[in-house]
Amino acid sequence: MxxxxxxxxxxxxxSGIRDFFEIVSARKGVISLGIGEPDFVTPWHISEAALxxxxxxxxxxxxxxxxxELREEVARYMERFYKVSYDPKTEILIxxxxxxxxxxxxxxxxxxxxxxxxxxxCYVSYAPVVTFAHxxxxxxxxxxxxxxxxxxxxxxxxxxxxxxxxxxNFPTNPxxxxxPRKDCEEIAAFAIEHDLVVLTDEIYAELTYAGGHVxxxxxxxxxxxxxxxxxxxxTWAMTGWRIGFACAPPELTxxxxxxxxxxxxxxxTLGQKAAIEALRHGEADAEHMRKDYEKxxxxxCASLEEMGIPxxxxxxxxxxxxxxxxxxxxxxxxxxNLLDQENVACVPGTAFGSSGEGFIRCAYxxxxxxxxxxxxxxxxxxxxxxx
Amino acid sequence: xxxxxVMDELLRLLKENALESPRNLAKMLNQSEDAVKARIAxxxxxxxxxxxxxxxxxxxxxxxxxxxxxxxxxxxxxxxxYDELANRIGRFPEVDSIYLMSGGFDLLxxxxxxxxxxxxxxxSDKLATIExxxxxxxxxxxxxxxxxxxxxxxEKERERLGVTP
Numbered sequence: 001m002x003x004x005x006x007x008x009x010x011x012x013x014x015s016g017i018r019d020f021f022e023i024v025s026a027r028k029g030v031i032s033l034g035i036g037e038p039d040f041v042t043p044w045h046i047s048e049a050a051l052x053x054x055x056x057x058x059x060x061x062x063x064x065x066x067x068x069e070l071r072e073e074v075a076r077y078m079e080r081f082y083k084v085s086y087d088p089k090t091e092i093l094i095x096x097x098x099x100x101x102x103x104x105x106x107x108x109x110x111x112x113x114x115x116x117x118x119x120x121x122c123y124v125s126y127a128p129v130v131t132f133a134h135x136x137x138x139x140x141x142x143x144x145x146x147x148x149x150x151x152x153x154x155x156x157x158x159x160x161x162x163x164x165x166x167x168x169n170f171p172t173n174p175x176x177x178x179x180p181r182k183d184c185e186e187i188a189a190f191a192i193e194h195d196l197v198v199l200t201d202e203i204y205a206e207l208t209y210a211g212g213h214v215x216x217x218x219x220x221x222x223x224x225x226x227x228x229x230x231x232x233x234x235t236w237a238m239t240g241w242r243i244g245f246a247c248a249p250p251e252l253t254x255x256x257x258x259x260x261x262x263x264x265x266x267x268x269t270l271g272q273k274a275a276i277e278a279l280r281h282g283e284a285d286a287e288h289m290r291k292d293y294e295k296x297x298x299x300x301c302a303s304l305e306e307m308g309i310p311x312x313x314x315x316x317x318x319x320x321x322x323x324x325x326x327x328x329x330x331x332x333x334x335x336x337n338l339l340d341q342e343n344v345a346c347v348p349g350t351a352f353g354s355s356g357e358g359f360i361r362c363a364y365x366x367x368x369x370x371x372x373x374x375x376x377x378x379x380x381x382x383x384x385x386x387x
Numbered sequence: 388x389x390x391x392x393v394m395d396e397l398l399r400l401l402k403e404n405a406l407e408s409p410r411n412l413a414k415m416l417n418q419s420e421d422a423v424k425a426r427i428a429x430x431x432x433x434x435x436x437x438x439x440x441x442x443x444x445x446x447x448x449x450x451x452x453x454x455x456x457x458x459x460x461x462x463x464x465x466x467x468x469y470d471e472l473a474n475r476i477g478r479f480p481e482v483d484s485i486y487l488m489s490g491g492f493d494l495l496x497x498x499x500x501x502x503x504x505x506x507x508x509x510x511s512d513k514l515a516t517i518e519x520x521x522x523x524x525x526x527x528x529x530x531x532x533x534x535x536x537x538x539x540x541x542e543k544e545r546e547r548l549g550v551t552p
Contacts, residue, residue, distance in 0.1 A: 015552065017550055017551065017552045020550050021548065021549055021550040021551070024549040024550050025549050030549060032549050032550060034549065034550035034551070035547060035548065035549070035550060035551050036551045036552050037547070037551055039547070041545065123552060124552045125552070173552075291396065291399075295396070295400070295415035295416065296415070298414060298415050298416065298417045299411065299414045299415045302414040302417070303414065345549060345550055347550060351552075368415075372411070
């Protein structure tokens with residue numbers, strides 16, 4: 001039988017992370033810096049609120065858009081933290097994590113052949129999701145020399161008459177890059193000039209260490225052409241609850257809602273209840289975790305520099321993205337040898353696009369004793385490489 | 388006296404793990420090792436840091452040990468107020484901690500002894516006979532679940548995937 005799998009899907013490679021995951025899972029005693037989720041458990045007051053909701057029978061479907069109470073809390077949070085106003089009745093949609101919101105947004109916007117600009121190295125899902133929607137994902141490389149900032153010049157080089165969407169993720173997984181106000185304004189001007197819809201995944205916004213996160217949605221003239229995506233996974237250590245949200249003008253929200261309604265119905269009810277508690281009483285949780293991550297970031301970067309691995313200090317998210325190209329190994333071989341010899345797992349930079357060659361991603365969402373042990377093992381590994 | 392408006396990050400780290408080396412603390416705080424050492428010395432000198440202790444789960448030890456919490460009502464002294472009397476009580480080695488409280492009694496005292504008899508003796512012969520102590524109510528502790536911010540039972544390793552995007 002000829003392969004029944006749709007052709008546009010066959011061309012999409014499996015996530016490099018998944019390959020690596022299988023190698024790591026087969027081993028024992030691995031210290032993993034490869035995990036892209038908080039090592040904290042969900043703050044107890046949030047889990048406890050969900051237990052209470054469960055006792056009260058919160059087990060039925062919710063509105064397609066999500067529980068109104070939660071959308072109202074999201075609206076308040078958007079106003080407070082991101083300085084953008086959204087109407088909870090028509091401009092906010094609760095989704096199954098940012099992953100679903102991203103898929104909805106792309107499917108709502110892209111027709112076959114439409115182009116989506118995205119910056120690389122980046123989270124693994126962006127290009128595949130565009131391909132699944134029969135669009136064309138066009139990568140714009142960011143470089144270590146620029147601290148992985150995205151510049152207007154780089155964007156201008158890749159824009160075409162078919163470009164419809166600009167996909168942003170700041171702070172960035174895996175580089176930890178942020179978008180300072182000036183860059184943000186330049187990119188907004190670029191989007192307006194080329195009449196693009198901006199899809200901005202700001203899941204790591206609360207993990208901006210020097211503060212001052214600017215959302216592109218808050219700039220003049222941008223709200224009407226922006227779909228803002230966020231969720232609870234990183235800020236409140238709620239990855240397994242699967243709750244995210246999209247904020248966009250009514251027409252765009254309605255379009256996304258149409259797909260959501262027919263494919264997903266609604267986000268998990270219990271997760272939505274937990275999310276309400278996170279937004280109402282969770283401001284201190286985020287602060288507490290950010291302070292902890294900051295110390296781990298400092299420790300990991302100082303340790304890498306000590307062993308002669310250049311590592312820019314990431315300004316956001318919880319990933320260090322050090323350069324290891326000077327050891328004469330590809331990212332993949334470096335990561336494989338490190339795992340083989342020292343049982344430390346990092347993700348090869350190439351899992352995040354070809355411009356990640358020469359880098360590895362070390363997540364510092366691991367506890368301090370593990371980070372310390374991983375760094376001392378890595379120092380030993382690097383010492384051997386030098387001989 | 389050294390003015391400390393907010394507990395700084397160094398103290399927070401030491402409260403979590405007093406054994407952390409100055410070198411590691413310096414790395415985490417993005418400071419020089421010397422600056423960290425100087426700061427710690429400063430805290431010790433000014434009495435902000437009063438000591439370093441291990442958090443021990445005594446239920447795991449096969450030793451005879453009894454802990455009690457005692458609510459004490461006292462009459463404050465004319466000149467020393469509550470402080471004189473509290474310090475007098477605090478000097479007994481049996482007393483672990485002592486706090487001035489609002490509400491129905493004045494001092495809350497944590498006491499340790501080898502057995503019930505020893506604690507009872509301390510209360511009846513030493514504590515209750517101090518001039519100014521009006522009454523005592525003694526509660527014996529049965530089991531410790533959490534002490535100094537540490538759960539006594541180590542939680543099971545959580546299930547997390549080895550590598551995720």
